[in-house]
Amino acid sequence: MAAVIDSDIAPATVWPVPRAERSQTVIEEQGAEPGQRPCSVVFESIGKTYTSSAGSVQALRDISLEIPAGAIYGIIGRSGAGKSSLLRTINRLEKPTDGRVLVDGEDIGGYDEDTLVALRRRVGMIFQHFNLLSAKTVWGNVALPLIVAGVPRRQIEERVSEVLALVGLEDKRDTYPSRLSGGQKQRVGIARALVHHPEILLCDEATSALDPETTLSILQLLKDINRRLNLTIVLITHEMSVIREICDHVVVLEQGQMVESGPVWRVFGNPQHAATRALLQPLHRDIPEDVANRLRVEADPARHEDAIIALSYAGEGGLEPDIAAIAAAIGAPVRLLQSSLDRIDGHVHGRLLIATRRPESQRLARLDGLAHETRILGYVDVDV
Numbered sequence: 001m002a003a004v005i006d007s008d009i010a011p012a013t014v015w016p017v018p019r020a021e022r023s024q025t026v027i028e029e030q031g032a033e034p035g036q037r038p039c040s041v042v043f044e045s046i047g048k049t050y051t052s053s054a055g056s057v058q059a060l061r062d063i064s065l066e067i068p069a070g071a072i073y074g075i076i077g078r079s080g081a082g083k084s085s086l087l088r089t090i091n092r093l094e095k096p097t098d099g100r101v102l103v104d105g106e107d108i109g110g111y112d113e114d115t116l117v118a119l120r121r122r123v124g125m126i127f128q129h130f131n132l133l134s135a136k137t138v139w140g141n142v143a144l145p146l147i148v149a150g151v152p153r154r155q156i157e158e159r160v161s162e163v164l165a166l167v168g169l170e171d172k173r174d175t176y177p178s179r180l181s182g183g184q185k186q187r188v189g190i191a192r193a194l195v196h197h198p199e200i201l202l203c204d205e206a207t208s209a210l211d212p213e214t215t216l217s218i219l220q221l222l223k224d225i226n227r228r229l230n231l232t233i234v235l236i237t238h239e240m241s242v243i244r245e246i247c248d249h250v251v252v253l254e255q256g257q258m259v260e261s262g263p264v265w266r267v268f269g270n271p272q273h274a275a276t277r278a279l280l281q282p283l284h285r286d287i288p289e290d291v292a293n294r295l296r297v298e299a300d301p302a303r304h305e306d307a308i309i310a311l312s313y314a315g316e317g318g319l320e321p322d323i324a325a326i327a328a329a330i331g332a333p334v335r336l337l338q339s340s341l342d343r344i345d346g347h348v349h350g351r352l353l354i355a356t357r358r359p360e361s362q363r364l365a366r367l368d369g370l371a372h373e374t375r376i377l378g379y380v381d382v383d384v
């Protein structure tokens with residue numbers, strides 16, 4: 001069956017199925033159940049160079065990484081860092097120049113066209129701008145990959161109803177995309193990506209075009225899908241808040257290289273690379289302005305002043321702020337000026353800002369085991 005494809009759909013969303021494969025597809029569709037076994041992805045020394053008349057660009061250099069089955073894995077980096085290039089090697093929309101990509105332990109480098117079609121059914125994808133067909137209803141958009149695959153009508157009806165229920169859009173099946181909000185459009189994109197019961201879902205800046213509230217609801221939906229359908233999710237973003245909200249692991253790319261990776265709590269709590277720190281910067285809270293404006297670096301014994309002390313927590317070793325112990329160690333009244341603590345997977349990271357009478361150095365030393373780092377930021381007059 002020929003599919004009518006508007007110019008606003010990405011080629012990646014509709015997979016042409018060779019005629020010989022269609023009967024097999026029908027059998028797969030009949031037997032397929034939601035909640036399949038998730039798939040791992042392994043990158044082995046991946047390199048990617050784009051060559052054009054304008055010259056060549058090395059987009060990826062020597063990336064080696066394992067995405068465990070069932071993980072929600074974030075790839076973050078500034079614009080041009082190589083995120084899309086890496087993500088798109090998983091469904092071979094990009095072929096690496098060097099190295100191997102293993103999906104579920106199998107090298108996909110040698111796949112022919114037919115095997116690639118099968119791979120792309122196992123790897124769903126959603127996009128920043130949704131890539132819906134404007135001339136088709138919600139039902140038509142979601143059903144299209146199944147229609148193209150030659151799935152019988154009754155099964156298409158069943159499957160489309162299932163995935164629309166999953167994304168909470170049962171009542172929109174006859175609506176056209178122009179009448180949907182951004183969040184609803186992305187839900188259609190998610191439903192469409194799920195029709196073939198994929199084992200992996202790739203999310204290409206899936207929330208970048210959405211407002212913060214809608215972003216949260218889509219991330220919540222992705223989390224839910226990860227759990228309920230046993231999917232591995234790989235997402236790219238330039239926003240650490242997205243990583244913080246949904247991912248369990250993250251890799252940071254910078255100029256095509258992997259500069260840092262690990263569990264989200266560790267990367268957030270103790271970022272090692274300047275690129276990671278720069279990406280985290282929007283989440284950091286500065287010293288409150290009224291304090292910063294009056295802060296003096298040197299103590300002045302002639303003044304009645306408080307020390308402003310920052311206690312930092314890096315998420316390691318189960319260390320949590322113990323307010324009573326901090327006050328006892330200082331042995332003087334302590335005021336909590338600001339807290340920018342966060343808790344990820346049970347690991348506390350961030351900073352407490354306290355004010356206390358100028359402490360003697362031995363009292364300050366007693367704070368050592370109570371935070372990962374203790375630092376006097378400066379001194380202010382006591383009326384702050």
Ligand SMILES: Nc1ncnc2c1ncn2[C@@H]1O[C@H](COP(=O)(O)OP(=O)(O)OP(=O)(O)O)[C@@H](O)[C@H]1O
Nearest residue numbers: 050052057059077078079080081082083084085086
């Ligand atoms: N088809 C292409 N031809 C030539 N150069 C390309 C092509 N695709 C990407 N590049 C270049 O490769 C580098 C990495 O691009 P990529 O799109 O993977 O980065 P990104 O981190 O996803 O960026 P963004 O966040 O801006 O989308 C960039 O320098 C980009 O200009």
